[in-house]
Amino acid sequence: MTKLFSTTRRGALGLALGAAATLGLSMPAAAEVSFEGKTIEFIIPFSAGGGSDTWARFNAPLLGKYLPGNPTIVVVNEPGGGSTKGANLFAARAKPDGLTVLGTSGSTQFPYLLGDPRVRYEYADWEIVMAAPTGGVAYVSPSTGVSSFEEIGKLKGQKLIYASQGATSLDLVPLLGFKQLGLDVQHVFGFKGRGDGRLAFERGETNIDYQTSSAYIKNVQPLVEAGTAVPLFSWGALDEDGNPVRDPTFPDLPDFSEAYELMTGNAPEGPEFDAYFAFFTAGFPAQKMMFLPKGTSQEVVDAYQAAVTAMKGDPDYIAKKEAILGTYEQVTGKAADTLYKRGTVISPELRKQVVDMLAAEYNVKLGD
CATH class of the missing domain: 3.40.190.10 (Periplasmic binding protein-like II)
Known part of the structure; x- marks a missing residue:
C-alpha cells in the first residue's frame, strides 16, 4: 500500500543518481523503470493548508500507487519567496532520477513571467508530467x-x-x-x-x-x-x-x-x-503543474505520465476528485504540454505594463 507522509525536511534531495544514470550506462527500457523501495519527494513551494498543498496530498498517494514499484510519496512543504525558494531549490538540487518532482502554481509562474531576480529556474528546462486547471x-x-x-x-x-x-x-x-x-x-x-x-x-x-x-x-x-x-x-x-x-x-x-x-x-x-x-x-487555466527536473530520461517521463493516466481511472480518484479538486480535469501528455506552454509565456508589452504599474502604484520592485 502506498504511504503518504508529510515533512519539512529535504532528505531525498541529496540522493545520488541511481546506477541506471551512471556515466556509460544506458537508461532502462520503460518496462524496466521501477521505484520499488524508493521514496519520492513531491516538493510543494507553499505552506500547508493552501490549494497547492491540498492538490498535492490528493494526488500523491494515487500517483505512487501507479508508478512502477509502488514507491512511497513524501509531500515536502518549502514555502518562501512567493514560492521561488522551493522552485529554486528544485532547479539547483533535484536529480534526474525520478525521485523528486515539483508542484508549481501561478505563484511560481508569475515571478518567472515578470523577470523577478529571485527566480533561478527555467520552465523550459523541465519535463511536464501533469497540468491541472483550477479556479x-x-x-x-x-x-x-x-x-x-x-x-x-x-x-x-x-x-x-x-x-x-x-x-x-x-x-x-x-x-x-x-x-x-x-x-x-x-x-x-x-x-x-x-x-x-x-x-x-x-x-x-x-x-x-x-x-x-x-x-x-x-x-x-x-x-x-x-x-x-x-x-x-x-x-x-x-x-x-x-x-x-x-x-x-x-x-x-x-x-x-x-x-x-x-x-x-x-x-x-x-x-x-x-x-x-x-x-x-x-x-488558473494552467495553474498547477507537476514537473520532473532537467535531464530526466524519456523512459522516466513516460512512466510518470502513464501513472497519471492510470490513476485517473482509479475508483478512489473518481469518487473523491470532485470534492477535492472540483470539476476540473487533470491532463497529461500533449494536453499538458499545451497548457504548460500557454501558461509560461506573456508578451513583453503586457509584462512591462504590469511591472510599471506595480512600481508606480504599489512601490513594488521585482524581488521585493
Whole structure:
C-alpha cells in the first residue's frame, strides 16, 4: 500500500543518481523503470493548508500507487519567496532520477513571467508530467454589509484589507482584479501561503480574501454555511475559444467579467483588462503543474505520465476528485504540454505594463 507522509525536511534531495544514470550506462527500457523501495519527494513551494498543498496530498498517494514499484510519496512543504525558494531549490538540487518532482502554481509562474531576480529556474528546462486547471473564489466578511454577490456594489468606498503572498505571486490576479473593480483594497504583503491568508480572514484581521477552488471547497465553504464569509465571484474559466465563462465548479456564482459588469455597468475591455486577463490565464487555466527536473530520461517521463493516466481511472480518484479538486480535469501528455506552454509565456508589452504599474502604484520592485 502506498504511504503518504508529510515533512519539512529535504532528505531525498541529496540522493545520488541511481546506477541506471551512471556515466556509460544506458537508461532502462520503460518496462524496466521501477521505484520499488524508493521514496519520492513531491516538493510543494507553499505552506500547508493552501490549494497547492491540498492538490498535492490528493494526488500523491494515487500517483505512487501507479508508478512502477509502488514507491512511497513524501509531500515536502518549502514555502518562501512567493514560492521561488522551493522552485529554486528544485532547479539547483533535484536529480534526474525520478525521485523528486515539483508542484508549481501561478505563484511560481508569475515571478518567472515578470523577470523577478529571485527566480533561478527555467520552465523550459523541465519535463511536464501533469497540468491541472483550477479556479478560485473571492469572498468578503459579512461585516462589510454584503450578504450576497448581488450586493457587491456596497463595497465601493469601503476600506478593504487583503492578506497577500506578494505582488508577483498568484495574488497578482486579485491585485489586478480588485483594481479593475474599483475597490479600495490594502494589500498586506508577506504571507507565506493562501492558507495563512485564510486564517487571517478567520481571525478578523482582513475582510476580503480568495482561495483556489480546492481550498475554498474544503476550508471556506464551511465558513459560508456558518455565515462568516460571503462569496462574491469566481475568477472564471475559459471556453474552447478562450472566452471567459462561469467556472463549472461554481455555476451559481458570477465569473469576474460578470462581477465587473455588476460593479460598473460595462463589459470589461481595454489594456488594463488585457493585463489582468493575461495573468488570469497563466494563473488558473494552467495553474498547477507537476514537473520532473532537467535531464530526466524519456523512459522516466513516460512512466510518470502513464501513472497519471492510470490513476485517473482509479475508483478512489473518481469518487473523491470532485470534492477535492472540483470539476476540473487533470491532463497529461500533449494536453499538458499545451497548457504548460500557454501558461509560461506573456508578451513583453503586457509584462512591462504590469511591472510599471506595480512600481508606480504599489512601490513594488521585482524581488521585493
